[in-house]
Amino acid sequence: MAVNERSTYPLRLIVELKREVERKAKANGRSINSEICLLIQESLNMSNTEIQQTLDAMQESGMVIVGREHIEGLAAKDARKPTELIPALMSIGRIHGIDFYQDQAKFNSFEFARKLGELGFDQDR
Incomplete structure (x- = not known):
């Protein structure tokens, strides 16, 4: 899509959400459309x-990730x-050229669990 091309999409928002977007747009000196586009981009x-x-x-905890460059494309x-x-990729990633394994000399299971816990992996879904 060229820079000047625009795609339109009718967006239905609940009243409270629309008010929040309007408030945020006004506070940031942007149009509602610009604010919505920015919020979507930030989310991505x-x-x-x-x-x-x-x-x-x-x-950092000693896991080796082969094919890390493929993960971004899949995540997008x-x-x-x-x-x-990530757990799904750990089980089926090989079909995409991705593999996870422990570097036995460097792997620290406590550090691994702590870091992943900080990122939300210890929460029930």
């Missing part, structure tokens, strides 16, 4: 950041949160 970026933080924590197409996506 946040998911990628959470995936990166999770993978970094895993590697998947609506699941990292706490759901």
